Amino acid sequence: MEKEKTLTIAALQLPTLGMQATKLDFYVRNAYTRGVKLLLLGEYVLNHFFKELPNLTMNMVKKQSDNHIELLKKFAIKYQMVFVAPIILVRDNNYIKIIAKITDKSITYYEQQILMPYKHWNEKKMFANKIKKLESPLIFDLEGFKIMIMGGFELHFDYFWQKVIEKNIDLVLLPTASTFDSHNRWREIIKTKAFLHGCYILRANRLGEFKEEKIKWRFYGDSMLVEPTGEIYMMLEDKESMLIESISKKVIKEHRNSWAFQDELAQRANI
Numbered sequence: 497m498e499k500e501k502t503l504t505i506a507a508l509q510l511p512t513l514g515m516q517a518t519k520l521d522f523y524v525r526n527a528y529t530r531g532v533k534l535l536l537l538g539e540y541v542l543n544h545f546f547k548e549l550p551n552l553t554m555n556m557v558k559k560q561s562d563n564h565i566e567l568l569k570k571f572a573i574k575y576q577m578v579f580v581a582p583i584i585l586v587r588d589n590n591y592i593k594i595i596a597k598i599t600d601k602s603i604t605y606y607e608q609q610i611l612m613p614y615k616h617w618n619e620k621k622m623f624a625n626k627i628k629k630l631e632s633p634l635i636f637d638l639e640g641f642k643i644m645i646m647g648g649f650e651l652h653f654d655y656f657w658q659k660v661i662e663k664n665i666d667l668v669l670l671p672t673a674s675t676f677d678s679h680n681r682w683r684e685i686i687k688t689k690a691f692l693h694g695c696y697i698l699r700a701n702r703l704g705e706f707k708e709e710k711i712k713w714r715f716y717g718d719s720m721l722v723e724p725t726g727e728i729y730m731m732l733e734d735k736e737s738m739l740i741e742s743i744s745k746k747v748i749k750e751h752r753n754s755w756a757f758q759d760e761l762a763q764r765a766n767i
Contacts, residue, residue, distance in 0.1 A: 501745040503641050506532045509719040509732050510541050511704030515560060517567050523738050528575040530740050534638060537581040538702035539648060539673035545706050546622050549591065558586040565596060565603065573600045578638060580645055582671045590624035595645050595671060597634060606634035608647035632659050640745065641666045648672035651685060660693045661758060666748055670699040675713045682718065691726030694752040696743045703736060724751035
């Protein structure tokens with residue numbers, strides 16, 4: 497009998513770390529002892545929230561990013577673990593919002609393609625990410641699982657989910673920095689996308705607060721792992737913590753065979 501194929505993954509739910517490494521080291525060591533092969537961090541954990549950047553020097557932001565990338569590289573080598581973490585790069589005196597995939601052998605950057613353009617949350621204006629024709633997000637294989645990295649805001653655009661179908665993705669990694677009263681909306685979108693696309697979704701949302709005039713931005717956590725069935729398998733609340741669970745190829749296969757969404761599309765692809 498063929499052994500069931502599984503992968504142990506983790507989502508780390510934290511506020512901004514600043515320059516400290518002690519807390520990150522504690523959680524990574526704990527993840528290693530529990531067999532974690534991939535660890536996801538939320539947005540604005542390795543760097544400050546984007547609205548705080550004007551109060552920092554660009555050199556300070558660069559140093560912060562460089563230090564964390566170097567630290568995660570050391571962890572990847574020491575613990576043979578893959579890290580996926582949003583981070584801010586400095587390029588030609590501009591900020592670029594990216595997601596880094598760090599392994600023991602390489603560092604790969606995914607430049608987020610669509611940024612929030614709203615008056616109260618204008619990442620598009622803050623960052624110098626290129627506006628160009630959309631491309632496939634970063635996809636990689638890990639122990640027999642096909643994994644896609646998607647920027648949090650990119651969740652809302654069908655283009656990226658079409659790639660999930662085309663590339664037969666097993667797991668979508670979704671780092672976010674969600675706030676205000678968006679709990680239920682995010683939960684329902686993630687559950688629906690997992691069900692319709694027959695994949696796991698691992699979301700890591702940050703914690704912390706940001707005060708702007710009379711408005712308090714509260715980042716509420718709700719990091720979660722959602723199964724292909726659309727059910728929340730595990731969810732963190734609003735405290736600093738780490739989610740560790742295993743995903744299963746069997747669960748993915750059973751859901752896809754049962755609902756046959758992809759099969760129906762495949763039958764019509766070449767007509």
